[in-house]
Amino acid sequence: MSGGKSPVPLFKDGKRHDGRGPMDLRPIEMKVGVLNNANGSAWVKFGRTEVIAAAYGPREPPKFMSLPDRALLRCRYHMAPFSTDERKNPAPSRREIELSKVIREALETVVLTHLFPRTVIDVFVEVIQADGGTRTAAITAASLALADAGIPMKDLVAGIAVGKVDGHLVLDIDQIEDNYGEADMPVAGAVNLDKVVLLQLNGSLTPEEFNKAMYMAWEGIKKVYALQKKALEEKLRKEVNL
Amino acid sequence: MSGGKSPVPLFKDGKRHDGRGPMDLRPIEMKVGVLNNANGSAWVKFGRTEVIAAAYGPREPPKFMSLPDRALLRCRYHMAPFSTDERKNPAPSRREIELSKVIREALETVVLTHLFPRTVIDVFVEVIQADGGTRTAAITAASLALADAGIPMKDLVAGIAVGKVDGHLVLDIDQIEDNYGEADMPVAGAVNLDKVVLLQLNGSLTPEEFNKAMYMAWEGIKKVYALQKKALEEKLRKEVNL
Amino acid sequence: MSGGKSPVPLFKDGKRHDGRGPMDLRPIEMKVGVLNNANGSAWVKFGRTEVIAAAYGPREPPKFMSLPDRALLRCRYHMAPFSTDERKNPAPSRREIELSKVIREALETVVLTHLFPRTVIDVFVEVIQADGGTRTAAITAASLALADAGIPMKDLVAGIAVGKVDGHLVLDIDQIEDNYGEADMPVAGAVNLDKVVLLQLNGSLTPEEFNKAMYMAWEGIKKVYALQKKALEEKLRKEVNL
Amino acid sequence: MSITPFNVPIVPKLKRETILSLAKRGVRIDKRRLDQFRPISIQLGAAGKAHGSALVSIGNTKVLAGVKIEPGRPFPDTPEEGVLNVNAELVPLASPEFEPGPPDENAIELARVVDRALRESHAIDMSELVLIPGEKVWVVWVDIYVLDHDGNLFDASMLAAMAALMDAKIPNHQVLEDGSVEILGPGVEPLPIRKKVVSVTLGILGDTFIVDPSLEEEAVADGKIFFAFDDSGNIVGIQKSGPAWLDFKKVSVAMEIARNRYHNVLAALNKAFQS
Amino acid sequence: MSITPFNVPIVPKLKRETILSLAKRGVRIDKRRLDQFRPISIQLGAAGKAHGSALVSIGNTKVLAGVKIEPGRPFPDTPEEGVLNVNAELVPLASPEFEPGPPDENAIELARVVDRALRESHAIDMSELVLIPGEKVWVVWVDIYVLDHDGNLFDASMLAAMAALMDAKIPNHQVLEDGSVEILGPGVEPLPIRKKVVSVTLGILGDTFIVDPSLEEEAVADGKIFFAFDDSGNIVGIQKSGPAWLDFKKVSVAMEIARNRYHNVLAALNKAFQS
């Protein structure tokens, strides 16, 4: 939504710039248990967008940083300096600070923090490659890492962004569609519980478009959710085989 | 005192650039109890200079930050980014850090901190519009906010700046007189106690000028003090009427 | 080792740019007990390189900053803004942060921290003039300051840098030899114990050159060590005379 | 890093239960209907040295926004557009919970939410803010200053920012040959405002939504959801904030509740500019 | 200010004694010989938006390095040379000991040690990275990202940095008349690499040296010593790190041990570029 003109047509003959139809997701890959030190970890790829998440805890919190009735959740969304087109300063930007908050607040709805009073649960996400939809990939990976760490949750969280390009609503927008499109609406949800846990809109939609976009998002989220389940089962299968 | 030449004559035929005589104050307005959350608050205007002050406390201090025999006083003088001719970065400047110290140390002389050991009393001043004399307006408002919060003080503190423009000593200088004048001497005092609690001089004065300037300042301070009393009474009257 | 060309020949007819032979140290001066507040202090000069060190402690550490079985060592290597050719920003640079670590870790090997559990020992070094070899001058001064403070050590630590200029190994390089030479190898040791406690190499050496350079460094270190002893005795003599 | 807030005062259980059970019955602790705003007031020109300013009250919440318009360089990727910067300060006089210091995640979220609603709606025509293409443009600073925090900072800040922008006048100026811009004094030309953007934030109390939550309502709510609208009724910004979730099917309900109320805010804005 | 680390977990005495006594007998807790590296693997191109990247594993230690090549200004004292910047982030997902925040002394030391070995060995011919002499040069950013910390970050980072540089391609570009540089897209031209630099780090356990210490070995070691070598076998960097000392006579022994092993690392590097 930079307002400029796209170097490629974003929507032509029912197809998007990369050949996808409006409801097509990018190729998605997920792997659970990719790191050694973290209690849980996951690697998630949506097209060229690539993130790694790690979960630590429940563990002892720093001094004076605890709640008597539940665990604190700490969350960092961070971009590697080489993840973007121009090198990004590694100091957290205002955008990263906001997204860390938005992702933490989404995860707070599902993590059973009340089981672990006076502890802290940490979720760290690093964006390795940013090509649109990093926050929804991040929350998808974060929830896998938490599951991998064995931290009890009411449900997994899966995320996807709906966009509007050249007047058409499309699912799982990439960077070029984000940059030159009219709207970007990231949504994350707990599918089993039918709950929306993250919702933002950057751009402009009519009320009708908004309602349609929500339904499209939910379709996408269900697919991502299915892939999460599969990735967790794969990890489990490997462990059992050992 | 930038050393440049003033765009307007600063003193001509016994009058200053805005028509005031040497001993004339700018129009002054004061209002007490302007904020809801703060325990005490005040709004003070000297000409185009406008500040808001809030007082909180005595309240529990942050960990390890207390004195066994009295309250800590914390004070922040801060300028809104839009208060100055060019937008001011909201991060505290060296000037704001120094003035916070100078104002705190002035208030320490009158606040009865010994009545509230192991607590903290906070005074926050925001400059909404800066047109000369902001620190003396700030301390005037701060002392009103403390009084409004019911924090016991030996006396109110009132402040005013004396300046020297085109060779003449004048009271309550504004920004143009400060920028192009030869001296700026902010003074604050506890009138009832006959005590000077804040004193700085930026610029050059002969010893005789200095002594005269002190007397002029004291005259001004007495007027400001009277207005403070009035503003507090007005607040009281309102409360009684309720 | 900036890679540029030196404005003066660095090695000609067996002599260096300032007339020294390869094994010659610069004129060295040391004085112990130069400051009043510090528990121990020292001033050390190698040619135009000049540093002051102060030691404080063992003293009470800040809250939550202690070890149950020994003293913490805190160390800061810092350059005065006017110590360099161009004014240096007084905020610690990455270089100063690294050198503080390297010097602290060297001192940790000799200070008997186990004698003072739950305390902190501070060593602060200020570079007053930087003309090459500041870190080795710093550690030399730091160890004198610790000795002056009466903090028990297994041995003094003395330091010197070996360099390679125009293909020749030389001892105690100054700034021009550092800037335009091929290698700078700072070494510090505890002579009595025959221990190397600090070792870095910036630049390129063959293995044979490296071995030779180590021996040269050790010769230099022995000389510096002798001067340290003398400086401490001088201080002692003065104290006795009082 | 974002951390679960752990140093906020604990809300007495009783108050929480009172507010929740009232909400279920469709009433609120301050007698408002669930979809009712507190009184809104807008005072223009409240900060005299700003090029535009507005002091907005929603109930006891008070937000002052000041606009400064200064010459500066465009961003490299938008050489023919002005620059919009929105900043928010939760200054400590506004609440016992606010600490002095650089903006925390709450202040940053607040500023970015307002920023995006203004930016994505194209409320200002940035292409008209060019002084020398690729070289010098107007940089529009919107500084949001929270003076008294009694809940719903999103809507108060959005409204204060919009009103301050509408109040603003581009300084009288002259572009010199050497590419510098001389400021001659206060101007009369307004900013090229194309749309008026206002917002409606709902508190989320379990299954119930309450418009314009007060501070004590926010303290017991699970979270809130912000909807920004342009004056044609398009949705130009959403932000779910706080550890709340929403039933998938309730999302459009929430949007409709908000959309039914944005006229009230817009009316307050328009009224401020009628006099 | 550097401070003795005081919040690291205490190593059980028993483990310390086990590792030390094994080392005295020439063996290690993971069955390695004293001078043996853990398995080394290098995956090139692991970060797609970097101009060059490499993911290096040494045992369970995982380091990702990414190179970005961007036009920028030269340093005033080297107007005819490109600029090399090495930065290291110990991101908190890599270890329970790492905290979010700006690089601490360990990250800074790591970055500077790698930086110096690359710089002082003249591994890259910086004079070939000039776009407009004195005005515009290529700035080469090497960002070292530690993903999993199981000891010996020095060697893994050095190797990842070197491999990422060798993997890097200068972007396709055009120098415009006004002195600006337009980036046209990904390029094919590699950086002017003149030397391959690799390192071998030894853990110092009293009188014994162990090559490539694992995290649990580092926890009981007094310290470590890093040796960097260029592909001709010159020593191009040394760093003693940690509160260890070395017998004066043992220093050259340590160097020889390291020098006998740098071929292994170099071989792994070369192998990665053969396919």
Place this chain on the structure above:
Amino acid sequence: MSITPFNVPIVPKLKRETILSLAKRGVRIDKRRLDQFRPISIQLGAAGKAHGSALVSIGNTKVLAGVKIEPGRPFPDTPEEGVLNVNAELVPLASPEFEPGPPDENAIELARVVDRALRESHAIDMSELVLIPGEKVWVVWVDIYVLDHDGNLFDASMLAAMAALMDAKIPNHQVLEDGSVEILGPGVEPLPIRKKVVSVTLGILGDTFIVDPSLEEEAVADGKIFFAFDDSGNIVGIQKSGPAWLDFKKVSVAMEIARNRYHNVLAALNKAFQS
């Protein structure tokens, strides 16, 4: 934010009473008269790479000031004047109370008090420090380095700064056609000093003033008051510092006490430049 100091050591009550009761009788704990300075010494050129420097002792207080003169840009509002920057560092070797870190409010106040006295007195003719009008001027950095703190840092710093400025020589230089300034080496030309500024600070002990308070006197004093004078005896700076008040009528008494003593400091300054 400024906070009442809460981590300073508590002065034993007895010492406080001793000092106060001595002062009432006109004597001091170190035998000085109330209006007597401790011995002052000035060593010029103490920092060899500075363009000017002075090491000043007042009793056991030791302050080193170094001046650096570098080409730079003028401030936009004073295009035809050089730039003066005064900075003070309370480095931790000077006192057990000083912590490493960026300048705190005490260091900032110290620097700004010295800065204003130099600036407002027009001690240096800044209009003579222009290299290319509007483009390049000399930037004069005065760095005040407190080495040993035994009280009265204001006067020691003021004196060290003034002496360092008088000691300074503008570097030998050449303005090149492209607007850059080439530094050729050390120079001989002094800065355009127009006035010598020195200060006298009084400790405030209830109703009594003591000139040049030592650290132990400062610890029991209510505060202090700084008066700067130019060599014609004009007052060119005042700063009340610390939580003290003064009787309105005593202010001019304080000024007279200070004014009777500034000659002593000026004499020390002049003596340093005679040899």
